[in-house]
Amino acid sequence: MNSALRSTLRLLVVQASWTYERLQGVGVAFASLPLLEELEQDPERHRAAVGRATEYFNAHPYLAGVAVGASAKAELTGVPGATVQRLKTALAGPLGALGDQLFWIGAVPLVMAVIVGAVSLGGGAPSVAVGVGCYFVIRCAVTVWGLRLGLRSGLGVARALTDSGLQQITHRVGLVAGFAVATAIPLAARWDPMGLGRGGTVALLLGVGAGAVAALVRQRVPSSRWVTLVAVGGYLLWHWSTG
Amino acid sequence: MIDSVGLLVTLLAVATLAGLDLVSVVQSLLSRPVVVGTIAGWVLGDIGVGLRVGVVLEFFALDVVPVGSSRYPDFGAATVAAVLYSVGLPDGSGIGAAAAFGLGWALVAGATLPVTRRLNARVVRTYASRLAAGDSRAVVAVHWTCLGHDAVRSFVVAAFALGLALLLRELPPVPSDLANILNVIVLAGAGWAIAHGAVASARTGPRWRWAVAGLGAGAVVVAIR
Amino acid sequence: MPIVVARVDDRLVHGQVVIGWCRPLKINRILLVDDAVAASEFEQELYRMAVPEGIGLDVVSTGEAPEHLDRLAALADRTLVITATVAAMIALQQARPRLLQNLNLGGIHDGTDRRERLRYIYLTAAEAEALAAVERTGVSISAQDLPTTRPVPLEDLL
Numbered sequence: 001m002n003s004a005l006r007s008t009l010r011l012l013v014v015q016a017s018w019t020y021e022r023l024q025g026v027g028v029a030f031a032s033l034p035l036l037e038e039l040e041q042d043p044e045r046h047r048a049a050v051g052r053a054t055e056y057f058n059a060h061p062y063l064a065g066v067a068v069g070a071s072a073k074a075e076l077t078g079v080p081g082a083t084v085q086r087l088k089t090a091l092a093g094p095l096g097a098l099g100d101q102l103f104w105i106g107a108v109p110l111v112m113a114v115i116v117g118a119v120s121l122g123g124g125a126p127s128v129a130v131g132v133g134c135y136f137v138i139r140c141a142v143t144v145w146g147l148r149l150g151l152r153s154g155l156g157v158a159r160a161l162t163d164s165g166l167q168q169i170t171h172r173v174g175l176v177a178g179f180a181v182a183t184a185i186p187l188a189a190r191w192d193p194m195g196l197g198r199g200g201t202v203a204l205l206l207g208v209g210a211g212a213v214a215a216l217v218r219q220r221v222p223s224s225r226w227v228t229l230v231a232v233g234g235y236l237l238w239h240w241s242t243g
Numbered sequence: 244m245i246d247s248v249g250l251l252v253t254l255l256a257v258a259t260l261a262g263l264d265l266v267s268v269v270q271s272l273l274s275r276p277v278v279v280g281t282i283a284g285w286v287l288g289d290i291g292v293g294l295r296v297g298v299v300l301e302f303f304a305l306d307v308v309p310v311g312s313s314r315y316p317d318f319g320a321a322t323v324a325a326v327l328y329s330v331g332l333p334d335g336s337g338i339g340a341a342a343a344f345g346l347g348w349a350l351v352a353g354a355t356l357p358v359t360r361r362l363n364a365r366v367v368r369t370y371a372s373r374l375a376a377g378d379s380r381a382v383v384a385v386h387w388t389c390l391g392h393d394a395v396r397s398f399v400v401a402a403f404a405l406g407l408a409l410l411l412r413e414l415p416p417v418p419s420d421l422a423n424i425l426n427v428i429v430l431a432g433a434g435w436a437i438a439h440g441a442v443a444s445a446r447t448g449p450r451w452r453w454a455v456a457g458l459g460a461g462a463v464v465v466a467i468r
Numbered sequence: 469m470p471i472v473v474a475r476v477d478d479r480l481v482h483g484q485v486v487i488g489w490c491r492p493l494k495i496n497r498i499l500l501v502d503d504a505v506a507a508s509e510f511e512q513e514l515y516r517m518a519v520p521e522g523i524g525l526d527v528v529s530t531g532e533a534p535e536h537l538d539r540l541a542a543l544a545d546r547t548l549v550i551t552a553t554v555a556a557m558i559a560l561q562q563a564r565p566r567l568l569q570n571l572n573l574g575g576i577h578d579g580t581d582r583r584e585r586l587r588y589i590y591l592t593a594a595e596a597e598a599l600a601a602v603e604r605t606g607v608s609i610s611a612q613d614l615p616t617t618r619p620v621p622l623e624d625l626l
Contacts, residue, residue, distance in 0.1 A: 016267040017389035019364040020587045021577060026367060026374065030386040033379055047377030054374040054382060056577050058479065061270055086504060090511035093482035094518035100308075100483035101520065105444050108272070109305055115277055116298055117461070121468075125290050128281045136271050158513035171521055178450040181305060181441050182457030183464075185434075188302070190465040193295040194338050194426040203427045207434025214435070215442035220616055224306045224439050225316060225346055228432030232343045235428060239421060308487065357587075443492070 004147060006034040007072075011065045011143050023058035028068055028088075035072035035151070049075040052084055059092050060099020062142045067091040069150020070157040077154060087155060094161070098170055106173035111135045113180035120184070120191035253286050254323055255401055261319025262397025266356065267390055276300035276322040276345075283326040292338070293326050299342045300325065300349070302433035306440035317352035317400065321345040324404035328411050333419070339426035340417050342433075348407070352400045359396045363389040470541050471567050474549040476557045477574035480505070481518040481525070481550065484574070488614040489548060490523055497524045497545040501533045501560060502552050530556050534563035541567050554595040558602055565605070573599075573611040573625075585625040588613050596626050 014027040032053045039046040052075075059067055067088055074084045111131050118127035153160035189204045196203065214221045257279065264273040272278045277297035284293015300322050307315050325345030329337040366388050367374070373381035417425070445454045472493055477485065480500060489495060498519060505511045506529040519525045524545070528536045537560065540547050549568070551557045554576065561568045575588045582590035589611050591599075603609050603622050610619035 012269050013267060013386075013390060015270070016393060017363055017367070017386045018266065019360055019367050019389075020584075021364055021590070022367060023577070026382060026385050026389070029374070029382045033382060049377065050379055050382065051375050051377035054377075058482075060483070086508065086511065089478075090505070090508075090514040093480050093485075094514045096479070096482040096484075097486045097518035097520075100487055104483075105308055105487060108275075109440075109444070111272065112275060112277065112301060112305060116301055119277065119294055119298055121464075124294065125281050125285060128278060128294075132272050132278055139269070139271050155510060158510045158517065161517055162513065167517060174444075175450060175453045178441070178445050179453040179457035179460070181437065181444075182454040183461035185437060185441075185458060186461035186465045188298060189434075190468075191298075193298050194430055195336075196423065196426055196430070199427065200430055203430045204434040207431035207436075208438040209434075210431070211435030211438030212442050215439045221439060224432060224436030225303055225350060227435060228303070228429060229343065229347055229350075231428050231432065232425060235424060239424075 003034040003037060004151065007031050007068060008065070008144055008147055010034070011068065011147065012140075014064045015061050022054070022056045024061070024064055025054050025057045028057045028064060029053035031065070031068045032072055035068070036075060038076055048081060049084075052081055055085065055088075057088055057092055059095035060103060062103060062139060063095040063099040063146050065143050065147035066095055066150040066157060066161070069147045069152075070154055071150075073151050073154035079155060083155070087157075091157065098166060102166070102170040102173055106170065106177050107135065107138065110173060110177035110180050113177070113184040116184045117180070117187045120187040250286065251405065254283060254327060254405060255398075257282055257286065258320035258323040258401035258404060259394070259397045261323065262317060262352070262400055263393060265317050265319060267393040274317070274319040276304050276318045279319050280322045280326050283323040284330070287326065287330045289330045292330050295338050296326050296329055296341050296345065297322060299338060299429065299433050300345050302437040303346060303349075306436040306443075308443075314357070315353055316346075316349035317356065318345070318349045319352075320397070320401040320404040321348035321352055323401070324348060324408040327405060328408040332416060336419055336422040336426075337417065339429040340422060342429045343425060344408070344411065346429075348404050352404070355396050355400055359389075359392045362392045470543060470545060470547055471537070471549060472546045473572055474557065474561070474568045474570065475572040475574045476551055476554055476576060478552045478577055479575055480552055481515045484614060485548070485550065486518060486520060486523075488616075490520075492615055493546065493548075495546050495548045496522060497526065497540065497543075497547040499533075499536065499540060499547055499549045500525060500527045500551075501530055501549065501556055502527070503529045503531075503556075506532075530559055533560050537564050537567055554591070554599060558598055561602060561607065565607070569607055571599075571602070571607060571609045572619075573609070573622075574613055586611055586620060589625060591625065600626060 010031040014024055014031050017026040029050060036049050039049055071084050071088050074087060115128055115131040149160055150157055185208060189201045192200045194200050261274045261279045280293045280297025284290040300318055304318050322345050325341040328344060329341035366385050370381045370385050441454055445451050472495055473489055506527050512527050516525055557571060573589055576590055581592045584590050599609055599622055609622040611625060612619040
């Protein structure tokens with residue numbers, strides 16, 4: 001197995017050693033090891049590079065490979081250690097911000113909303129399987145692409161990322177995600193997952209209205225999870241206390 | 244049929260993998276309620292219930308943004324347990340109760356994440372000087388040990404969730420009038436969740452128009468069907 | 469109130485800042501104050517990438533920062549000021565005390581001689597003391613990673 005492939009596989013578990021002090025630091029080193037093996041003839045340089053790789057780092061997990069690739073390329077081409085450290089620090093912010101927008105509030109809600117919509121229209125388990133399959137392919141492809149981009153461009157990674165059009169894609173995915181989540185609401189309301197008939201639709205839409213108003217009026221709203229659990233618990237208490 | 248050991252072992256494996264998917268392994272969609280709920284329903288021979296419980300919990304999951312080191316719930320094992328609880332109950336009657344149970348367990352499970360992170364930190368501190376010295380074997384050892392922490396966490400969370408669901412199944416079923424009221428409360432809560440999530444992410448200008456357009460498109464589809 | 473947030477975060481512009489703070493608070497300008505970034509082309513290019521459409525990013529050195537802050541204060545923009553270190557933020561606050569009356573500690577991580585105060589705040593003894601001294605001049609200082617979480621007042625971190 002070549003070193004880039006081994007590094008890619010390791011990137012799939014990059015967050016397994018997450019801590020509050022170093023965040024993805026150790027995971028990044030773990031994924032970098034196959035790429036840094038080339039330096040092993042010079043043990044001192046190798047150790048210095050591995051040591052730097054373990055330091056504090058955080059990005060979106062799917063895009064961490066961009067930093068792994070770029071810093072490995074920098075280490076292999078003899079860039080000074082301090083510059084490698086600054087490269088990683090500077091990469092962390094954008095890779096985190098872009099990845100969070102592109103995936104956590106972009107592609108994930110988009111795909112989930114499409115699945116919920118398809119299920120509501122009677123698509124059943126096959127629509128879940130198709131959605132999950134598509135997402136899985138994209139998720140893996142992004143990691144492969146990111147590592148290769150980093151390895152190719154080293155310190156020039158900023159330019160390479162800008163030219164890749166990732167920012168524009170991110171913006172568009174966000175818009176489509178907003179559209180898809182909103183579309184899923186009436187579809188799911190009609191589907192009536194609880195089998196309550198008209199009452200279920202009304203309950204869901206009342207909840208939607210209350211949630212939207214609460215979110216619009218106040219910055220810090222109690223989480224929907226707590227609101228629901230407190231309502232359920234409160235009702236059960238009342239129900240049992242009145243026999 | 245739920246007494247079958249093989250079935251429970253399969254569910255336990257699915258729930259554990261969903262827990263690992265959340266942070267440590269691959270991070271695809273296995274930890275999403277509608278996905279793992281459908282799988283659990285399939286394993287138990289009732290995909291319909293899996294989809295229903297999954298979609299309701301998915302609404303709550305869409306109100307979570309796992310940004311940075313903020314706290315977030317873990318829906319994987321919780322959804323599997325909720326589906327296990329509601330399979331075999333009279334049609335639709337237990338979905339609300341099951342989802343409320345799943346929601347509660349998702350919060351409990353989410354609270355175990357900081358624990359593994361503390362354990363990880365302890366390992367990292369033990370190895371700190373070897374990591375700083377660039378010892379590759381230390382890097383590998385730390386990483387696999389920490390992955391082990393999350394595997395144990397996910398397994399324990401899954402085992403307790405399924406055990407609790409089996410216990411709940413032993414109780415007399417929720418009377419149908421009560422079950423219906425729970426359905427209404429949880430469904431309204433799910434609506435609250437998805438609306439709150441949508442508004443929170445639509446706070447930038449252009450997204451508003453897209454969200455409103457989406458709402459309209461969905462309403463049109465409902466109307467013509 | 470043109471300077472909406474003044475934040476110390478060693479990750480500078482990242483997801484929590486962009487999604488967590490800029491979106492809900494309608495921030496449309498970020499002022500990044502950092503000597504190393506101001507001197508490095510590729511780092512600036514990277515941080516520019518992290519900033520979504522509709523938000524401007526100004527990168528200045530600590531020396532240029534006070535005057536730049538004056539110019540921003542005259543605009544209608546809603547600005548978020550960010551530094552990587554406590555020292556840089558305190559220097560800026562001392563230079564323009566009227567413009568920076570609230571400081572937000574958003575993320576200061578592992579390093580030598582740092583002690584954990586919160587999961588995302590690790591301070592040296594000297595930094596803690598310096599922050600306390602600034603607070604005694606009437607500035608409010610708290611730690612808060614996201615607007616949706618409860619702010620933790622400085623006194624609870626000391």
